[in-house]
Every structure is written in structure tokens, then in C-alpha cells.
Amino acid sequence: MNELQITEVSSSSCCAPAAEVSCCTPEVKQEKAITSLFSIAAFVATFIFSDYFLPNLLKGKINDSLLFFFTHSIGLLALLGAITSLAVFGRSFIDAEKVRDHMSKINTIKGHGVAAGIGVATPFCSCSAVPVFTGFVRSGVPVSQAISFLVASPLVNEIAVVMLATWSGWMIAGAYAAAGFFIAVIAGIALKRFATPDLTAVLPARNLLNMVDQSGVKVRPSINQRLNAAVSEAKETISKTWIYVLIGVGAGAAIHGWVPVSAIEKLDSYGPVIGVLVAVLIGMPLYSGIATVIPVISALAEKGMPMGTLLAFAMAVTGLSLPEAMLLRSVMKPKLLALYFSTVAVGIIAVGIGFNLVVG
Numbered sequence: 001m002n003e004l005q006i007t008e009v010s011s012s013s014c015c016a017p018a019a020e021v022s023c024c025t026p027e028v029k030q031e032k033a034i035t036s037l038f039s040i041a042a043f044v045a046t047f048i049f050s051d052y053f054l055p056n057l058l059k060g061k062i063n064d065s066l067l068f069f070f071t072h073s074i075g076l077l078a079l080l081g082a083i084t085s086l087a088v089f090g091r092s093f094i095d096a097e098k099v100r101d102h103m104s105k106i107n108t109i110k111g112h113g114v115a116a117g118i119g120v121a122t123p124f125c126s127c128s129a130v131p132v133f134t135g136f137v138r139s140g141v142p143v144s145q146a147i148s149f150l151v152a153s154p155l156v157n158e159i160a161v162v163m164l165a166t167w168s169g170w171m172i173a174g175a176y177a178a179a180g181f182f183i184a185v186i187a188g189i190a191l192k193r194f195a196t197p198d199l200t201a202v203l204p205a206r207n208l209l210n211m212v213d214q215s216g217v218k219v220r221p222s223i224n225q226r227l228n229a230a231v232s233e234a235k236e237t238i239s240k241t242w243i244y245v246l247i248g249v250g251a252g253a254a255i256h257g258w259v260p261v262s263a264i265e266k267l268d269s270y271g272p273v274i275g276v277l278v279a280v281l282i283g284m285p286l287y288s289g290i291a292t293v294i295p296v297i298s299a300l301a302e303k304g305m306p307m308g309t310l311l312a313f314a315m316a317v318t319g320l321s322l323p324e325a326m327l328l329r330s331v332m333k334p335k336l337l338a339l340y341f342s343t344v345a346v347g348i349i350a351v352g353i354g355f356n357l358v359v360g
Helices: 004-009 012-014 033-058 064-091 096-105 108-121 129-138 145-155 158-168 170-190 223-255 261-265 267-283 290-302 307-319 324-328 334-359
Strands: none
Touching: 004 170, 004 324, 033 064, 033 145, 033 223, 064 129, 064 223, 108 145, 108 170, 108 261, 129 145, 145 170, 145 334, 158 170, 158 290, 158 307, 170 307, 170 334, 261 267, 261 290, 267 307, 267 334, 290 307, 307 334
């Protein structure tokens, strides 16, 4: 049977020959491979343009909050499309079940350490890390390990570490990076029992490896089929999550760059423990990049503010933001989302108090 005949087999015919063959792959409208490649390239180009060039072109011409909403909405949707497309295409060559089995057998600390290490190497902001998290889960990576990535990526930023080192020294900067990595690993391990696929809202992956013809014989999909399925799934994912992206980015635009300096200045009066708790509560609703927050906390540190309190505030702003929560709601069910935020918040509080007690 030629390729055209295979692609025209409906899912009902495909699944009829034998119940033991897992196929039921939704029928994908076949287009030329060049069309799908163009779509993937368009996703990538749109993300790069909206993230790096469009802000400079529109800066000063429209309100900063509107600029943030416009550029980030386009960028995140394009990033979601690009990551989903590439993940689905790559996954079509790999059996997701085998990946899941392999990753689940890796030593708990090692597996979560690898995931957190990938997060450190790819410093996305808290919102940009969500599409990558989704791609990992869809590819068969255990949810708890994907969570370690989700925590580490925004929390441990190379630029932030260098900026910290310029005024606090490499010891403090290194301790901050190590603490962020530690929180990511521990959070993933702590949530391993609860972070199950049924507590996520991630769409189930389409299995292109088990396509069969009318005789029930397995056939390997062509490159054209893989590309078409990748783009089709990306478009479907965007259609189901775009509203969450707009809500999350809208919340981020409303509070973008706003740091309540006057409230932070009062944290010193609460002491090394209560001050950290209040700092995390103040920081969690905000949405600012770590590069924006560090100049503020560096100025306050020079006035004698406790280092642990300031770092806890910076971590809360960077790793636990209201916009991130809204975006995560599209891929996590409420129970897992609440457990995720609670676990990471506890980790940040522990690190902040530890810094205050050790550094003084």
C-alpha cells in the first residue's frame, strides 16, 4: 500500500483489524512537507521578532504596559507553537512510553538534577518556561522532573548571578545559584508522589509510531506525516490555551516592572524570620525579571537590609508570579498547582531564613 493510501485510512478502519494494536491516531490532513516546515519556521521567527526586535521598534510609541502585553502575547503563543511542533516531531521518532520508563528508572536525585540542570542552562522567565514544561510532559518525561526544570529555569539566571556577584561577591552569588538549584531538585522530588499525569491538563500525545494499514500491519510514518502531525498538534494546543496566555500576560502587563520599594524597606523591622515570610507574600503576586529586581535589592542591601530577606523576595518575584500561575492553570489541575506553589514557596522561605541566620 502506498503512502497516500495509508494516510487516507480512517481511524475507525485503522483500529478495526486487531484490538492489540494501539493506533487510533487521529487523521491528519496531509499537506506538503514544505508547508509544515514553513509553519514551524514562522513560529520561531515570530517569537524572535516579538521578543527581541518588536519591543525596540514600538518603545516610546505606545504605553509600556500595552507594549508588554502585545509583545509577550505574540511571543509566548509563537514559542508555544514552536516548542510543541519540534517536540511532537522529535517524539515521533521516540516511543514516549520507553522514555517515561527510562526516566522513571533513573535515580530520583539524578533525574531531577538533570532536569534542573537543563533549566539552569535555559534561563526562561517564569511564563516562557511553561510551554517548555508542557513539551517535556508530552514527550514522556515524568511530571515531577519537568517541575524541577520549571522551577530552575526562571530562578537560576546566569545574568542574575553575574549581577549579584558584582556587588555581593561570588560567594553570595554562587550560594544563590546553588540554593535555586537545590529548591528545584527538592521541589520535584517532594511532588513526585502527587505530580501524576492525571493531575495535569496536558493534552495526550498522538502516537505516530503505531500507525497501521488496513491489514493491521504497522507502518512507519513518513517525514511528511510527522511534520504535518507536529504542526497540527501545535495549532490545536494553541487553540486550547491561548485564553490562558492572554489572561496571564494581561496580569503581568498590569504589574510589569512594579516593585513596592516602600513596602520592602519595612521588612527589616519584622526580623530575620517573619521578614522572609512577608517578603515572599509581597513578591509572589508580582511579575518582573530578576534583572529588574536585583538593582533594587542591591540598593536596599547597602542600607543594611538582611540578605536572606531580599533574596527571598527576588526568588518569589522570579519563580512564583501571578501570571505564571494563570498560565500553569492551563496545564495543571488546581490541586497540583496549589501543591507546586506551596512547595516552592516553602523552599524559598527556608533558603531566605537560612541566609539570614548564616550571613546575618
